[in-house]
Amino acid sequence: MKKLINKPDDVIREQLEGMQAAHADLLKVNYEPFYITRAGGPVKGKVALVSGGGSGHEPMHGGFVGHGMLHAACPGEVFTSPTPDQMHEAAKAADGGAGVLNIVKNYTGDVMNFEMAAELAMADGIKVQNIVIDDDIAVKDSLYTAGRRGVGSTVLIEKICGAASEKGYDLEKLSALCRTLNQNGRSMGMALTSCITPGNGEPSFEIGDDEMEIGIGIHGEPGIKRDKIKSVDEITEMMTVSIIEDKPYTRKLKEWDFGKNEWVERELTDEPLKKGDKVIAFVNSMGGTPVSELYGVYRKMAQITDKFGLKIVRNLIGPYITSLEMQGCSITLMKVDDEMIKLWDAPVYTPGLKWGK
Amino acid sequence: MLKKDHVLSWINRCYEVLEENRQYLTKLDTAIGDADHGNNMHRGFKKVHIQFETLQDKDIGAILKSVAMTLISSVGGASGPLYGTFFLQMGTKAGSKEELSPKEVAQIWRAGLEGVKMRGKAEPGDKTMVDVLTPVVESLERDVEAGKSLVEAIDQAVEAAEKGVQDTIPLIARKGRASYLGERSKGHQDPGATSSKLILQALRDSLS
Ligand SMILES: Nc1ncnc2c1ncn2[C@@H]1O[C@H](COP(=O)(O)OP(=O)(O)O)[C@@H](O)[C@H]1O
Numbered sequence: 185m186k187k188l189i190n191k192p193d194d195v196i197r198e199q200l201e202g203m204q205a206a207h208a209d210l211l212k213v214n215y216e217p218f219y220i221t222r223a224g225g226p227v228k229g230k231v232a233l234v235s236g237g238g239s240g241h242e243p244m245h246g247g248f249v250g251h252g253m254l255h256a257a258c259p260g261e262v263f264t265s266p267t268p269d270q271m272h273e274a275a276k277a278a279d280g281g282a283g284v285l286n287i288v289k290n291y292t293g294d295v296m297n298f299e300m301a302a303e304l305a306m307a308d309g310i311k312v313q314n315i316v317i318d319d320d321i322a323v324k325d326s327l328y329t330a331g332r333r334g335v336g337s338t339v340l341i342e343k344i345c346g347a348a349s350e351k352g353y354d355l356e357k358l359s360a361l362c363r364t365l366n367q368n369g370r371s372m373g374m375a376l377t378s379c380i381t382p383g384n385g386e387p388s389f390e391i392g393d394d395e396m397e398i399g400i401g402i403h404g405e406p407g408i409k410r411d412k413i414k415s416v417d418e419i420t421e422m423m424t425v426s427i428i429e430d431k432p433y434t435r436k437l438k439e440w441d442f443g444k445n446e447w448v449e450r451e452l453t454d455e456p457l458k459k460g461d462k463v464i465a466f467v468n469s470m471g472g473t474p475v476s477e478l479y480g481v482y483r484k485m486a487q488i489t490d491k492f493g494l495k496i497v498r499n500l501i502g503p504y505i506t507s508l509e510m511q512g513c514s515i516t517l518m519k520v521d522d523e524m525i526k527l528w529d530a531p532v533y534t535p536g537l538k539w540g541k
Numbered sequence: 542m543l544k545k546d547h548v549l550s551w552i553n554r555c556y557e558v559l560e561e562n563r564q565y566l567t568k569l570d571t572a573i574g575d576a577d578h579g580n581n582m583h584r585g586f587k588k589v590h591i592q593f594e595t596l597q598d599k600d601i602g603a604i605l606k607s608v609a610m611t612l613i614s615s616v617g618g619a620s621g622p623l624y625g626t627f628f629l630q631m632g633t634k635a636g637s638k639e640e641l642s643p644k645e646v647a648q649i650w651r652a653g654l655e656g657v658k659m660r661g662k663a664e665p666g667d668k669t670m671v672d673v674l675t676p677v678v679e680s681l682e683r684d685v686e687a688g689k690s691l692v693e694a695i696d697q698a699v700e701a702a703e704k705g706v707q708d709t710i711p712l713i714a715r716k717g718r719a720s721y722l723g724e725r726s727k728g729h730q731d732p733g734a735t736s737s738k739l740i741l742q743a744l745r746d747s748l749s
């Protein structure tokens with residue numbers, strides 16, 4: 185293992201200390217337990233947007249804390265969901281009196297930990313909702329799996345919902361927006377190499393020089409299938425077409441029911457993209473793939489979306505939801521309406537995304 | 542009888558076996574997960590180990606609940622809430638007792654299993670820890686009902702656990718991260734099922 189680290193056990197703390205030192209104007213790191221809030225404290229009267237997940241996906245989520253995006257983020261160990269006490273403390277620190285929306289990526293651990301955390305915060309009298317993000321189309325069914333994973337859409341949703349919170353959306357309206365955006369977004373990822381977690385010291389899977397993994401998540405896990413490597417055009421075409429032609433997807437996601445005072449399962453069906461839809465196109469590096477290659481992907485992707493009659497109204501290109509040093513990329517297409525585009529364009533000022541201010 | 546001191550040495554033994562098997566469990570999780578299960582379990586029980594002194598003057602229920610809270614706040618991942626719930630339900634069932642009869646031991650394991658199933662919604666055959674905990678609980682219940690001693694019952698349960706672990710190998714995972722692999726999860730042993738077996742073995746060790 186070759187990494188710029190000291191001791192593996194100290195990696196998370198030291199990297200957080202680095203973030204604090206670099207971005208003291210934007211954020212404040214709490215160390216016992218680990219969570220990151222905005223430097224200015226809670227924003228009064230606005231719904232606090234909180235997210236979290238394993239570390240190793242930087243800049244997500246900690247790098248998205250700041251004006252126009254998250255109010256707090258909870259980093260777990262590398263690729264491991266954070267714990268309820270972190271999320272609970274983060275919710276308390278971020279709540280500005282208008283409640284908390286937890287943005288939860290759909291992984292068994294994240295979902296269960298955030299549920300326990302929401303229960304703890306509710307016991308303190310904080311109004312909390314959890315919205316689960318599940319946009320990874322590589323996972324086909326939800327009956328025989330833990331359901332689609334939360335990947336690229338998460339970044340776009342955190343940006344758009346962050347702007348909506350600044351605009352004064354209440355918890356219910358913000359939750360509805362978050363849910364709709366999740367249903368509007370679809371992603372797929374692929375890897376050319378695996379990655380090494382500091383705690384583990386070895387590659388998460390072996391892969392030959394002439395091979396690639398299709399349908400990976402963001403935790404260095406193998407994908408749904410292994411293939412011989414192809415040209416960027418062929419790979420991009422396969423991924424983009426899979427996203428566009430993805431069938432309606434139905435699953436049940438848990439949300440808090442404020443009337444019944446319990447978790448309820450909501451059945452949701454995502455409709456496929458169709459001709460004329462406006463989309464945000466997001467080409468993401470898994471960490472090890474250079475931005476230049478992402479433009480190679482974007483080139484082909486834009487030709488295909490064009491052919492299908494989709495209109496790319498905004499784009500995002502770069503490493504935003506990564507898997508340590510893994511080489512590979514993911515593509516996300518998210519259908520948006522005019523209000524969502526306005527929210528996308530609204531000012532954002534975080535270590536990871538900055539514009540309009 | 543399972544005395545309070547046994548429970549304490551069980552908890553301590555859990556830490557030891559999870560330290561010994563840290564890499565092994567992580568390796569199993571590398572094949573069909575995200576290569577962290579051994580590290581997660583080790584981190585949790587190390588925290589329990591550090592706080593071990595604070596458990597000494599508690600009753601069995603309070604010991605187990607305290608272990609649960611520590612696991613919940615330090616393990617993370619899927620196994621944190623699951624094992625947290627497991628020990629929490631065990632502790633709740635045990636109540637303020639200072640010793641447990643074989644029957645009560647079976648009952649707290651049953652409560653733990655039901656907690657895991659409630660939290661994670663897994664059923665036997667989904668290739669998870671439930672595939673070990675279920676035969677373990679059934680074996681314990683059968684043997685204490687038949688009047689076997691605690692040690693005999695737990696010995697049998699360890700065998701059931703061993704078989705349960707082996708039986709996860711041909712299964713296709715339907716819950717947790719391994720489920721994303723579909724068919725590709727076949728042929729691999731489930732890490733969480735394996736750690737469940739180790740936790741039971743630790744209990745066995747604490748009785749000898
Ligand atoms: N829904 C579930 N119910 C019961 N056990 C589960 C469930 N999901 C996962 N597991 C268990 O958790 C283990 C993985 O734990 P761990 O690696 O620590 O968490 P993560 O999967 O979040 O990385 C699996 O091997 C499996 O036994």
Ligand SMILES: [Mg+2]
Pocket residue numbers: 570574575576577578618718
């Ligand atoms: Mg794991």
